[in-house]
Amino acid sequence: LAKTTQPISMDSYEGQEVNITCSHNNIATNDYITWYQQFPSQGPRFIIQGYKTKVTNEVASLFIPADRKSSTLSLPRVSLSDTAVYYCLVVPNRDDKIIFGKGTRLHILP
Amino acid sequence: GAGVSQSPSNKVTEKGKDVELRCDPISGHTALYWYRQSLGQGLEFLIYFQGNSAPDKSGLPSDRFSAERTGGSVSTLTIQRTQQEDSAVYLCASSLSPRSSGQGASFSYNEQFFGPGTRLTVL
Numbered sequence: 001l002a003k004t005t006q007p008i009s010m011d012s013y014e015g016q017e018v019n020i021t022c023s024h025n026n027i028a029t030n031d032y033i034t035w036y037q038q039f040p041s042q043g044p045r046f047i048i049q050g051y052k053t054k055v056t057n058e059v060a061s062l063f064i065p066a067d068r069k070s071s072t073l074s075l076p077r078v079s080l081s082d083t084a085v086y087y088c089l090v091v092p093n094r095d096d097k098i099i100f101g102k103g104t105r106l107h108i109l110p
Numbered sequence: 111g112a113g114v115s116q117s118p119s120n121k122v123t124e125k126g127k128d129v130e131l132r133c134d135p136i137s138g139h140t141a142l143y144w145y146r147q148s149l150g151q152g153l154e155f156l157i158y159f160q161g162n163s164a165p166d167k168s169g170l171p172s173d174r175f176s177a178e179r180t181g182g183s184v185s186t187l188t189i190q191r192t193q194q195e196d197s198a199v200y201l202c203a204s205s206l207s208p209r210s211s212g213q214g215a216s217f218s219y220n221e222q223f224f225g226p227g228t229r230l231t232v233l
Contacts, residue, residue, distance in 0.1 A: 034221075041226075042224075042226065042227075043114075043201050043203065043224025043225055043226060043227055044153070044201075044222075044224050045223075045224065046221035046222070046223075049221075085152075087152070087153075098222075099155060100145070100152050100153035100155070101152050102151060102152035103152050
């Protein structure tokens with residue numbers, strides 16, 4: 001299973017764009033990059049996943065360079081309610097478990 | 111529709127007692143996962159089920175921990191002779207199956223849906 005590395009914590013202000021970068025140097029050819037979000041006192045919830053280039057949905061964008069050794073989750077115009085822990089995962093395209101690391105604790109300030 | 115439910119939401123027990131934690135997955139989800147999360151920490155994988163069988167028990171921290179799943183639905187995580195270090199939030203998740211499928215544009219990732227967790231405190 002590919003190991004991921006992401007910042008332990010980040011602070012930002014309301015209305016800013018926040019980018020959280022994750023490293024996954026030993027990602028395999030058929031692995032996919034997935035991000036989960038966890039609010040305090042709740043279980044994580046899936047927000048976005050991608051294989052390469054750029055993926056966008058109503059919550060976030062995910063940028064993946066050609067070498068796929070890193071990825072960047074982009075949250076546009078954050079609000080206080082975006083304060084959460086964000087987990088970067090590498091999902092194997094096979095019957096296997098996925099591993100949650102410690103995530104990035106994002107704190108949005110007013 | 112109903113999501114993943116867990117009971118109890120909170121459990122306080124004395125050291126040495128046994129506890130049972132219950133998870134009701136989303137109907138039709140064949141895969142079920144148990145995780146543990148200590149305060150301020152990430153999720154620690156414990157075990158996962160495909161149907162009633164557990165192909166991967168590698169995360170169970172000791173033989174005091176066991177889990178079962180019956181009827182391909184409800185799962186119970188049992189901790190025997192609880193210790194203070196067992197105090198944590200125990201999270202359950204389910205997905206359509208553990209297996210993702212396809213590649214490229216046809217890739218379909220079976221995301222995990224999490225319950226609210228059970229907060230276990232061992233005094």
